[in-house]
Amino acid sequence: MRRDKNLPLTETVYYILLALLEPAHGYLIMQKIEELSNGEVRMAAGTLYGAIENLLKLKFIQPVQSDDSRRKVYVISDEGKRVLKLDFDRMKHMIEVTEKMLI
Amino acid sequence: MRKFRFYIDFEKEEKWLNKMAKQGWELCGKSFIYEFRKVEPNNTTIKIDYRTFENNRDYEDYLALFKDSGWEHIAGSKYSGTQYFKTVDENGDADIFSDAPSKAARYRRLSNMYLITAISYLPVLIALITTKAIDVSWFLNPKLLYYTPGLWERTGADFWKGFLFETPFAVMRGFALMFFPLLILFYLAFVIKAEKHYKANLKGK
Numbered sequence: 001m002r003r004d005k006n007l008p009l010t011e012t013v014y015y016i017l018l019a020l021l022e023p024a025h026g027y028l029i030m031q032k033i034e035e036l037s038n039g040e041v042r043m044a045a046g047t048l049y050g051a052i053e054n055l056l057k058l059k060f061i062q063p064v065q066s067d068d069s070r071r072k073v074y075v076i077s078d079e080g081k082r083v084l085k086l087d088f089d090r091m092k093h094m095i096e097v098t099e100k101m102l103i
Numbered sequence: 104m105r106k107f108r109f110y111i112d113f114e115k116e117e118k119w120l121n122k123m124a125k126q127g128w129e130l131c132g133k134s135f136i137y138e139f140r141k142v143e144p145n146n147t148t149i150k151i152d153y154r155t156f157e158n159n160r161d162y163e164d165y166l167a168l169f170k171d172s173g174w175e176h177i178a179g180s181k182y183s184g185t186q187y188f189k190t191v192d193e194n195g196d197a198d199i200f201s202d203a204p205s206k207a208a209r210y211r212r213l214s215n216m217y218l219i220t221a222i223s224y225l226p227v228l229i230a231l232i233t234t235k236a237i238d239v240s241w242f243l244n245p246k247l248l249y250y251t252p253g254l255w256e257r258t259g260a261d262f263w264k265g266f267l268f269e270t271p272f273a274v275m276r277g278f279a280l281m282f283f284p285l286l287i288l289f290y291l292a293f294v295i296k297a298e299k300h301y302k303a304n305l306k307g308k
Binding site for chain 2: 049
């Protein structure tokens with residue numbers, strides 16, 4: 001079977017998808033990513049906005065209803081979850097073979 | 104204070120605006136010209152994004168994201184394309200982009216806008232030619248810009264009188280002939296320039 005063409009995900013896309021397992025608006029996504037990555041990944045507003053736009057186009061995330069009239073809230077889609085899991089398995093495999101060979 | 108400038112290079116434009124802020128002139132509006140207001144000289148960092156929006160909802164959401172992350176929107180509108188943000192930053196290394204591809208992508212959006220503008224003028228040009236409002240053969244033979252019958256066979260004062268009388272009209276016809284082709288060429292030149300910046304930024308120059 002051929003590998004999914006969206007793999008591998010970039011670090012930022014991976015973290016955005018991970019952050020959106022629960023609904024969040026843009027700034028909350030930024031904060032979650034910083035937290036999840038132990039402060040290693042800090043996304044700037046312009047970069048995150050473009051990434052969200054792109055993930056919406058790919059249908060990896062979708063907008064959800066919210067009380068906030070100004071900020072749009074998003075959540076991961078089933079397709080997004082599928083791709084996230086595929087990339088997780090890909091990295092898990094890399095970690096397993098590396099552990100066997102290197103450590 | 105008002106100033107007229109034209110930039111395709113966002114980095115140069117940002118540099119200029121930051122220099123103005125250091126001298127106590129902060130950008131407060133941008134239409135065709137830049138408008139500045141007098142402020143205390145400060146270490147403001149101004150950054151430019153390029154985006155247009157289809158509806159207010161999207162635009163508000165966009166502005167909210169920047170505001171939440173510490174960037175104040177100082178100039179630009181839903182359709183203006185260029186969006187100007189400022190933040191107070193002691194180190195001067197704050198940015199609205201955190202990677203090279205997204206920083207470059209604003210040039211791609213700019214070049215697309217110029218391309219669409221250039222293409223949108225083509226039907227106007229074609230309409231002018233097909234309705235004979237302008238004639239391409241004028242280009243090869245400027246004498247045809249003069250409509251007076253037998254003008255070029257006249258001699259002496261008779262010729263000069265007719266020639267000088269019609270010259271303003273001929274110039275206008277010539278201008279009409281050249282206007283849209285030149286406009287399209289200018290826009291195409293902007294497309295090429297913006298694309299060059301896009302490629303250079305993508306490589307993370």
